[in-house]
Amino acid sequence: MAGTEISVPSEQFTKIKAPELVPEVLLEEEEDGACRGREPPGPGDGQALCPYGPLQAKGPEREQEPLLTTEESEKHVLTLQTVHFSEDVSWLSPQPQDGVQVTIQQAGGGPQPLLWLGEGAPPCVTISLQEEVYSLQEMQVMELHVLEGGLARASEESKFVVSLAESPGLLKLEKGQDEDRLLAEGGFEPQAGEQLFLVEATPGDEGGEEIVLTISNLHVEGQEDTPASGQGHADKADSPKKPKKAKEVKRTFRCDSCMFTSSRISSFNRHMKTHSTEKPHMCHLCLKAFRTVTLLRNHVNTHTGTRPYKCGDCDMAFVTSGELVRHRRYKHTHEKPFKCSMCKYASVEASKLKRHIRSHTGERPFQCLLCSYASKDTYKLKRHMRTHSGEKPYECHVCHARFTQSGTLKIHIVQKHSENVPKYQCPHCATVIARKSDLRVHLRNLHTYKATEMKCRCCSAAFHERYALIQHQKTHKNEKRFKCEHCSYACEQERHMTVHIRTHTGEKPFTCLSCSKCFRQKQLLNAHFKKYHDASFIPAVHGCPKCGKGFSRWSNMQRHSVKCGAGPGKAAASGKVRRTKRKLAVRKEAIQEDEVAAKKVSTVRLEQCPGEVVPVPYGGVAPEGVTCDG
DNA sequence: GGTCATCCCGCCCTCTGCTGGGATAAA
């Protein structure tokens, strides 16, 4: 894979170093004594970094339940939930005392301590630091214990606030004094009043100029389990609530290699196998190895075709029950529990909603390493990479043309190799177009209302739609709007009138350089030159289609053919022949005029070099040395 | 420890729409 996922939260968790590692000079001393980072994270920072999906997935039912309890005797083990402040409220101040003390204080210096967890509050806390202070390499996993104060519930606003007895407005956290104790045997027993925080360091949005610390996975043991993913709330709402054992001290088993924690040793041990490369269970059919018997069994089922979970509404069958449930939702029940809060989209699977959310946020986590393109999912990036590799995996079975996408091949086959090619009729005119997209182009070009009027080139009419203009201009097509003021002659085109006017003025602007003969039209001069001055010119012979008699002139042959009974030629019906006949007619006219002119010329100066034919502009003067006898 | 249900990631597919280049007809 050539792409890299750039917005996935870093797996690197951090330990805030001892205070001697924190250069105080890099933090600006504020008047109130709190040290402020260079700049607070932007409103969107936290969301972009949130590793658990869309925020709206946290349903209102969760917000109405206490996340923190206030029982004094209860020992709280807190795993921090995905957190960020959407406002500029998070500041961090390392204190130069024993242990690391982290101060979270409201930017405006407000008196209220901040750890908003209730409704309306973003479920994330991000702390921006200058990279010079806490570099990624300097940070490791840490535990922070609340030294002072307890947990109080701010019931009046249904918000839950960590309040501190001695330091209102400040939440002081200190590095655990005995980490080994906490980690011993995969678990720990936090002391009364302590809280456990995990701090994650991720690069900020400013290209590495700052680091965002995300305090994550706030969770009170004994509460209803809340889905870490934002997409699971719909199913969770139906899950039965577990009996609360407030007095019971629970052990948490935490993986050293990743963030995994579990209260059950069996789950923990099973998880630890995921970090092992050992795969003792081997498929006897293909020798592929698996970590667990269950995985092996499912795999073997793919060989044997064993699909024990059959759909009652169709012929599909699946290896696992989950696949059957999902299939039934897609095909039969159409139940879509995962609903987008920003539009009407709903999906069967959480991952689909997560992918859909990117169409709202514009997030493109998958960056092409060869160009600036970034994709919203892996498949699009993979497909895009074909534009760099030139790979065309889809081949037409008929003409063997190759294509980069299957859809392109499908269109190709329909348009090129199918009998019933679909056509798209324009709703505004008679045009029929092969492709829907081309019909849209047609509509855009010809039937779109234009603010500025388009004027007819023949009259004063004006139109806002191009199609109407073109239709109107066609009405001028057979209109002989150019009328001669000297006779009754009229024509459609101005250039024809220009030539006609010369018959009244006697002008002949086209002069033969070989014999100085002048002509009113250029093509007459050309015909003359070929006939009298071009030795290589072979005159056309027009043969009678019936008797074969040859004529030098097409008109003579036609007159003969009528008498001979040959009638019009066979090919006269086709447009191409019609165009040829028009050309012949022009040539006939030229020859006829040439004949008349030739009678008047007594001398043909064949000895003169043909040279260049110089047209004389209308009303102009012939070049020096060239005489006009017309 | 085994099993089941669920969650979640990843892969592949289709449908859709836009764009630009080449071919062709019309002006």
Place this chain on the structure above:
DNA sequence: ATTTATCCCAGCAGAGGGCGGGATGACC
């Protein structure tokens, strides 16, 4: 002959559907 307009076509990306399969929590 040249220019302009239109059509045809392939390339490419956005969005979403469907499924395979690994990981994990809960239960027995």
